[in-house]
Amino acid sequence: MxxxxxSKAEGIYAKAGSLSSERRWALWxxxxxxxxxxxxxxxxxxYMFVTSLKGSAEVANMTGNPWLVRNPTLENYTTLLSNRPxxxxxxNSAIITVCVVAITMVISILAAFALARMRFWGSQFxxxxxxxxxxxxxxxxxxxxxxxxxxxxxxxxxxxLVLVYPTLTVPFCTWIMIGYFASIPKExxxxxxxxxxxxxxxxxxxxxxxxxPGIIAATIFAFTVSxxxxxxxxxxxxxxxxxxxxxxxxxxxVRADTFAWGQIMAGALLAALPPVIIYxxxxxxxxxxxxxxxxxx
Amino acid sequence: MAQVSxxxxxxxxxxxxxxxxxxxLEIADHEFVVLVGPSGCGKSTTLRMIAGLEEITSGDxxxxxxxxxxxxxxxxxxxMVFQNYALYPHMSVFDNMAFGLTLRKxxxxxxxxxxxxxxxxxxxxxxxxxxxxxxxxxxxxxxxxGRAIVRDPKVFLFDEPLSNLDAKLRVQMRTEIKKxxxxxxxxxxxxxxxxxxxxxxADRVVVMNHGVIEQVGPPQELYHHPATxxxxxxIGSPAMNFSPARLEGDAHALRVVLxxxxxxPVPEHRAARYAPYVGRPILVGIRPEHLTxxxxxxxxxxxxxxxxxxxIEPMGMETLVHFWMDGHEISARLDxxxxxxVGVPITLAADMDQMxxxxxxTDKVL
Amino acid sequence: MADGTLAAPRPAAIDGTRAxxxxxxxxxxxxxxxLMALPLLLVVLGLVAYPAGYGxxxxxxxxxxxxxxxxxxxxILFDSDTFWDVAFQSCVFAxxxxxxxxxxxxxxxxxxxxxPAKGQRKWRGMLLVPWVIPPALSTLGWWxxxxxxxxxxxxxxNIFAVPSVPWLGEAWWARSAIIIVNVWYGAPxxxxxxxxxxxxxxxxxxxxxxxxxATSWQxxxxxxxxxxxxxxxxxxxxxxxxxxxxYDIVRVLTNGGPRDxxxxxxxxxxxxxxxxxxxxxxxxxxxxxxxxxxxxAFFVLRGVTRRNKEQM
Numbered sequence: 001m002x003x004x005x006x007s008k009a010e011g012i013y014a015k016a017g018s019l020s021s022e023r024r025w026a027l028w029x030x031x032x033x034x035x036x037x038x039x040x041x042x043x044x045x046x047y048m049f050v051t052s053l054k055g056s057a058e059v060a061n062m063t064g065n066p067w068l069v070r071n072p073t074l075e076n077y078t079t080l081l082s083n084r085p086x087x088x089x090x091x092n093s094a095i096i097t098v099c100v101v102a103i104t105m106v107i108s109i110l111a112a113f114a115l116a117r118m119r120f121w122g123s124q125f126x127x128x129x130x131x132x133x134x135x136x137x138x139x140x141x142x143x144x145x146x147x148x149x150x151x152x153x154x155x156x157x158x159x160x161l162v163l164v165y166p167t168l169t170v171p172f173c174t175w176i177m178i179g180y181f182a183s184i185p186k187e188x189x190x191x192x193x194x195x196x197x198x199x200x201x202x203x204x205x206x207x208x209x210x211x212x213p214g215i216i217a218a219t220i221f222a223f224t225v226s227x228x229x230x231x232x233x234x235x236x237x238x239x240x241x242x243x244x245x246x247x248x249x250x251x252x253x254v255r256a257d258t259f260a261w262g263q264i265m266a267g268a269l270l271a272a273l274p275p276v277i278i279y280x281x282x283x284x285x286x287x288x289x290x291x292x293x294x295x296x297x
Numbered sequence: 298m299a300q301v302s303x304x305x306x307x308x309x310x311x312x313x314x315x316x317x318x319x320x321x322l323e324i325a326d327h328e329f330v331v332l333v334g335p336s337g338c339g340k341s342t343t344l345r346m347i348a349g350l351e352e353i354t355s356g357d358x359x360x361x362x363x364x365x366x367x368x369x370x371x372x373x374x375x376x377m378v379f380q381n382y383a384l385y386p387h388m389s390v391f392d393n394m395a396f397g398l399t400l401r402k403x404x405x406x407x408x409x410x411x412x413x414x415x416x417x418x419x420x421x422x423x424x425x426x427x428x429x430x431x432x433x434x435x436x437x438x439x440x441x442x443g444r445a446i447v448r449d450p451k452v453f454l455f456d457e458p459l460s461n462l463d464a465k466l467r468v469q470m471r472t473e474i475k476k477x478x479x480x481x482x483x484x485x486x487x488x489x490x491x492x493x494x495x496x497x498x499a500d501r502v503v504v505m506n507h508g509v510i511e512q513v514g515p516p517q518e519l520y521h522h523p524a525t526x527x528x529x530x531x532i533g534s535p536a537m538n539f540s541p542a543r544l545e546g547d548a549h550a551l552r553v554v555l556x557x558x559x560x561x562p563v564p565e566h567r568a569a570r571y572a573p574y575v576g577r578p579i580l581v582g583i584r585p586e587h588l589t590x591x592x593x594x595x596x597x598x599x600x601x602x603x604x605x606x607x608x609i610e611p612m613g614m615e616t617l618v619h620f621w622m623d624g625h626e627i628s629a630r631l632d633x634x635x636x637x638x639v640g641v642p643i644t645l646a647a648d649m650d651q652m653x654x655x656x657x658x659t660d661k662v663l
Numbered sequence: 664m665a666d667g668t669l670a671a672p673r674p675a676a677i678d679g680t681r682a683x684x685x686x687x688x689x690x691x692x693x694x695x696x697x698l699m700a701l702p703l704l705l706v707v708l709g710l711v712a713y714p715a716g717y718g719x720x721x722x723x724x725x726x727x728x729x730x731x732x733x734x735x736x737x738x739i740l741f742d743s744d745t746f747w748d749v750a751f752q753s754c755v756f757a758x759x760x761x762x763x764x765x766x767x768x769x770x771x772x773x774x775x776x777x778x779p780a781k782g783q784r785k786w787r788g789m790l791l792v793p794w795v796i797p798p799a800l801s802t803l804g805w806w807x808x809x810x811x812x813x814x815x816x817x818x819x820x821n822i823f824a825v826p827s828v829p830w831l832g833e834a835w836w837a838r839s840a841i842i843i844v845n846v847w848y849g850a851p852x853x854x855x856x857x858x859x860x861x862x863x864x865x866x867x868x869x870x871x872x873x874x875x876x877a878t879s880w881q882x883x884x885x886x887x888x889x890x891x892x893x894x895x896x897x898x899x900x901x902x903x904x905x906x907x908x909x910y911d912i913v914r915v916l917t918n919g920g921p922r923d924x925x926x927x928x929x930x931x932x933x934x935x936x937x938x939x940x941x942x943x944x945x946x947x948x949x950x951x952x953x954x955x956x957x958x959x960a961f962f963v964l965r966g967v968t969r970r971n972k973e974q975m
Contacts, residue, residue: 108703
């Protein structure tokens with residue numbers, strides 16, 4: 001860039017000044033955009049929280065700002081936490097999620113190890129197949145699955161959900177585990193092979209510990225997906241007794257006539273708490289898992 | 298402790314590409330053999346076949362008299378040091394070294410004794426609790442060697458172990474490896490692309506090119522009596538100068554005539570060897586260290602050699618001079634006190650006792 | 664893998680016996696590998712491939728599933744106005760939502776990339792919250808915010824003298840509401856993906872471009888975008904698939920109303936197949952998603968393979 005019209009020294013100083021003001025401007029725009037986005041992004045959960053602290057009289061009161069709470073009360077939360085059906089939803093979600101996460105991780109770690117390292121007839125084909133499976137949305141197959149689960153007599157049962165949820169979790173977890181395993185240098189397994197390790201020993205003593213960040217990321221993914229699953233439970237479960245949280249809150253707390261908004265919001269927030277807590281504590285793993293699909297493997 | 302034998306060893310990949318084209322090699326007990334050659338010459342593949350990491354297409358490998366062709370790596374009783382060290386990142390140094398013994402269910406006390414002994418030899422006793430991530434390159438290298446030593450295997454295999462280190466550390470670790478070998482005396486096969494590493498470490502050097510062995514021999518023999526043009530050019534740094542030439546004269550007064558007309562007399566005792574090639578095109582090779590400014594007392598086997606320096610590289614202990622002759626770059630190593638400047642003609646002395654004549658048809662040194 | 668059978672005739676073994684351990688080792692390895700991958704194979708075959716085939720079969724049955732009526736269900740759907748509304752709504756919803764998500768995500772990723780590294784973690788953490796809450800639950804919150812009498816959004820609009828909006832009562836407002844919620848939920852995902860891509864562009868490229876005299880716009884145009892093109896396309900196509908097949912938001916926010924005008928394929932298939940009990944026709948409705956999904960999936964796969972090749 002030239003500063004031919006001004007004298008050399010002035011040119012340099014003038015340039016420096018404009019550069020820094022340009023930077024300041026860019027920084028300003030950045031912060032303004034981020035603050036604006038944060039307000040929009042956080043408004044719904046904040047409003048849910050505000051509502052959850054209101055008694056029903058205050059919810060129904062149309063005067064005044066709905067975004068403010070005048071008489072905060074924990075009444076909604078205490079009601080919910082002593083409400084048997086709601087606790088049952090929680091328990092159902094917990095059982096389903098723990099089972100699904102365990103099944104998913106066993107299946108995908110074993111398969112990813114075999115696909116990433118051992119190669120057998122058709123392994124390349126299977127790896128592509130896994131990725132394609134990941135691209136099939138749950139809403140495409142829920143009707144045939146409804147028939148199949150019904151045929152097995154597992155409709156209206158949490159075990160029916162435990163059976164079908166792996167379709168949501170296994171493909172992606174396998175895919176990112178293949179990526180993590182593939183990034184382990186080949187010399188490491190050769191060294192282990194020479195040191196005398198068998199394949200199962202190699203998986204247990206080398207691959208699993210070394211790929212721990214990937215395993216944590218995949219576990220978080222499996223957890224959040226099975227906690228948030230909505231289509232399958234909505235289709236397969238209609239008895240409140242067997243409902244997980246998502247459909248339980250949506251279908252049971254929302255009664256057509258009495259809109260107990262405070263309680264609904266409290267229920268939704270409580271139901272969202274486990275994934276949010278995990279996110280808060282394991283944000284880096286969470287994000288690694290999120291971006292792994294496109295950047296790894 | 299064991300000898301290693303390779304018989305007609307071949308490695309072919311799918312598609313018919315042959316990485317190793319039938320090599321024979323006998324490695325004696327306690328011997329330190331270095332496989333050296335440019336990348337893609339098949340040296341690493343050979344080592345990996347000895348380790349059992351690559352399947353053998355045909356031929357035989359025997360370790361300590363036992364045919365190991367079909368024995369998986371863990372039962373071959375070998376240890377290997379990798380270029381990137383391949384330390385288990387989640388284990389401490391102690392666990393890294395103990396891993397092979399743990400898998401073989403050695404008693405705890407024995408493992409500890411062996412690891413401590415190896416750590417003492419390698420001077421890494423204070424690092425045993427650390428993770429590999431907390432180690433420097435040289436320390437990782439030592440741990441990788443320690444992992445091999447504790448196993449007390451029949452054979453050590455090294456795959457370019459020093460390539461990831463910086464130049465200074467590489468020299469230091471080279472000495473270290475030699476010292477360790479002198480202590481434990483385990484038969485060693487060592488792969489490198491660096492001919493200096495090969496020369497300094499080896500009892501015998503195996504020069505490989507395009508999947509075949511060009512020459513096997515002790516370092517001095519390879520340096521003074523290369524068998525082929527490839528070995529002549531590969532061993533030695535800076536590399537040997539080559540120029541096309543013709544042989545003229547008769548068995549009593551043989552001369553090498555360069556394309557620009559310079560005639561270099563051939564020493565009498567070598568004349569008989571070259572006589573059949575008189576009048577035929579040949580390739581003459583001479584190392585830069587035998588192309589000097591000095592005027593030694595024995596004038597008989599010295600030939601004068603005119604040159605106009607184009608690039609001058611003072612190295613401290615010597616000065617490298619590069620000049621062009623008929624499109625070939627020629628280097629000479631001069632005494633640092635010798636006054637040279639670019640473009641000013643000088644006369645060099647070629648030590649004709651040290652020159653090599655190559656038949657371009659076969660690339661064999663005559 | 665090459666195996667021992669390729670070998671030329673070998674001389675008699677040095678040590679006499681020659682067990683074929685190496686070969687057995689290799690064969691055992693692939694047996695173990697196959698066994699390890701077997702559960703995955705069962706999931707893929709039993710819970711994806713089989714249901715897919717079964718779904719196609721189902722879609723050719725009559726309502727009571729007693730007779731095969733061939734393409735009858737498809738013909739009926741083709742003749743139904745509601746079905747075409749659904750197809751139209753699905754496309755409008757998916758295309759506009761993904762476009763907005765990609766745009767907002769890109770903008771935010773860029774802004775996030777420009778602030779000092781120290782603060783990025785905090786902002787990133789805050790901005791990803793919509794993605795973390797299960798969408799069925801956060802949509803409940805939006806539903807309440809869109810409530811016709813108590814709408815807190817209208818309250819804010821009124822402050823700025825904008826008249827109240829009948830969010831879920833009118834077709835176009837309801838459609839917009841669905842798009843807004845989906846964008847709110849999905850934009851953070853785009854932001855995170857793009858941020859990861861931005862961070863993977865080596866700083867030296869920008870420095871070299873700056874020295875070559877590139878303006879910030881030119882740097883974006885000639886360095887950032889080409890370097891990110893692959894991730895952008897993978898993310899967009901992937902999001903198209905997910906958005907096109909979305910169910911949660913429609914189910915909670917409008918349940919297809921008003922007058923079935925906000926149904927997308929998934930919610931309509933649910934309505935027809937599960938709620939109205941016409942399983943075969945429901946299966947036919949969801950199968951209509953296949954062409955769109957297949958095209959996207961093909962390009963995602965191509966993008967990912969290409970990316971893998973580049974990285975090697």
